[in-house]
Amino acid sequence: MLFDHCVVYGNVVQALRRGDLRLLRYAFQEHEDRFFRFAVYLVLEKLELQVYQRLLKKDLYYPKAEGPKQSSPAEVGSNCQSIEMVIDVDEVEGIMAMLIHKSLVKGYFAHKSRVVVLSKH
Secondary structure, eight states: OHHHHHHHHHHHHHHHHHTOHHHHHHHHHHTHHHHHHTTOHHHHHTTHHHHHHHHHHHHHHSOSSSSOSSOOTTTTTSSOOOOSSOOOHHHHHHHHHHHHHTTSSEEEEETTTTEEEEEOO
């Protein structure tokens, strides 16, 4: 029984650690019936924001290339894993707004210049 839970929740835990949205969505699809049966699907679905947060922080705090501490706009996203889905600008803005609103990321939008400014602290 313990092994069964490790298989079911293992991908969710790995997705949180890695900031891997694709793995999280795969885990939801693979074990959706079990998550509904145990009444944890909605709770687990809320973890998606934490995965976005981890993905963003991993890319900003641990840049791929050695060099200056600040990432240039071209470098941001260099560590992101390939996600086989299309996300439009409005969806990204919504995700960023939610992360900022929930205090998972510190930052603000500069709408005039179409930039989001994030703090590392």
